[in-house]
Amino acid sequence: MTSPVSGNQNDPERDQMIDTYYREHSRELWALFYSMCSDAERAYDAVQEAFLRYYDYHGEPVRDLRAWLLRVGQNWLRDVARKKSNSCGLLPGMDDFAGHRESAEDILRLSERQGQIRKAMQELNEDDRKVLVMKYSMDWSAAQMATVMDCSAAAIDMRLSRARRRLAEVLTEQGFEYE
Amino acid sequence: MNDSSNDRSAGNISSEEMMDGLLKDFFRLETPSGLNRPFRRPIVGRQQDTAASLVTLSTSEPTATPRSHKMVVASAIAVLAMSLIVAMKVQTPSSSGSSTVANTLPTEPTEKLMIVSPRGDAPSTQVIGEDGVTLEETDAIEVKSQK
Numbered sequence: 540m541t542s543p544v545s546g547n548q549n550d551p552e553r554d555q556m557i558d559t560y561y562r563e564h565s566r567e568l569w570a571l572f573y574s575m576c577s578d579a580e581r582a583y584d585a586v587q588e589a590f591l592r593y594y595d596y597h598g599e600p601v602r603d604l605r606a607w608l609l610r611v612g613q614n615w616l617r618d619v620a621r622k623k624s625n626s627c628g629l630l631p632g633m634d635d636f637a638g639h640r641e642s643a644e645d646i647l648r649l650s651e652r653q654g655q656i657r658k659a660m661q662e663l664n665e666d667d668r669k670v671l672v673m674k675y676s677m678d679w680s681a682a683q684m685a686t687v688m689d690c691s692a693a694a695i696d697m698r699l700s701r702a703r704r705r706l707a708e709v710l711t712e713q714g715f716e717y718e
Numbered sequence: 719m720n721d722s723s724n725d726r727s728a729g730n731i732s733s734e735e736m737m738d739g740l741l742k743d744f745f746r747l748e749t750p751s752g753l754n755r756p757f758r759r760p761i762v763g764r765q766q767d768t769a770a771s772l773v774t775l776s777t778s779e780p781t782a783t784p785r786s787h788k789m790v791v792a793s794a795i796a797v798l799a800m801s802l803i804v805a806m807k808v809q810t811p812s813s814s815g816s817s818t819v820a821n822t823l824p825t826e827p828t829e830k831l832m833i834v835s836p837r838g839d840a841p842s843t844q845v846i847g848e849d850g851v852t853l854e855e856t857d858a859i860e861v862k863s864q865k
Contacts, residue, residue: 566749590757675745676745706737717736
């Protein structure tokens with residue numbers, strides 16, 4: 540997406556454009572960032588950071604906003620990884636269970652399961668993670684993924700199958716039990 | 719991989735369908751709910767705008783005003799202090815000067831000399847003044863302070 544408008548804050552037209560772009564592409568950006576860091580919250584922060592920086596951007600008009608946001612988010616993720624933040628967060632996914640009726644044991648079990656899969660995902664290479672995220676988080680077709688990853692749909696299907704198999708192997712090695 | 723799907727009963731992950739379901743559940747929980755909400759308008763940026771506008775507002779006023787107020791107060795205090803010091807210094811020499819003046823008063827011009835009789839304190843009815851007052855009458859005059 541070309542963004543001819545840049546830098547002018549308090550511009551309703553620009554604000555509207557950012558809102559629309561966020562609504563349409565934030566999930567895709569999150570998925571791509573998630574495939575890089577395997578951390579849902581961090582990937583979400585990267586999305587927010589990229590959009591915030593674009594909001595404050597005052598430079599030359601951005602020709603490819605998606606690429607611009609991806610680059611900003613990637614750089615931010617690298618910076619965060621370099622700093623190796625030791626900040627203590629909530630248990631993964633615990634926010635999603637707030638107010639639900641599951642017992643504490645169920646929540647803990649579910650949280651552990653999420654952690655196990657997350658850990659196994661980190662064992663995959665980035666391209667395998669990317670196709671899994673695009674498929675299961677964004678529900679993209681092989682054709683859509685092929686466009687993004689610059690390969691054929693058949694290659695995407697093969698990669699997807701291989702990624703699932705590899706993930707299953709890692710999970711089995713970890714002693715994961717399917718309930 | 720499909721041929722080992724019987725392992726499911728044993729709790730192992732063996733089929734693509736199982737992995738499919740597992741990954742769907744995983745990403746359903748993993749995806750932040752915030753992504754479904756609209757873009758969080760950058761509050762920080764807005765705050766900066768507000769701060770900037772506040773600064774602008776304050777700069778629209780004469781910036782020297784607060785300083786001039788302070789300067790006026792400071793200079794007034796300084797002037798007061800200086801005048802106090804000067805007054806104290808002036809007061810000290812003037813008090814000594816006043817004694818000097820007091821000392822010199824008797825020697826000051828005696829153009830109006832006291833009217834005395836050449837006969838001293840002997841009783842006399844002789845007129846000694848231009849207004850015809852005798853010395854005895856002069857003695858009888860009671861001097862009272864004017865109110």
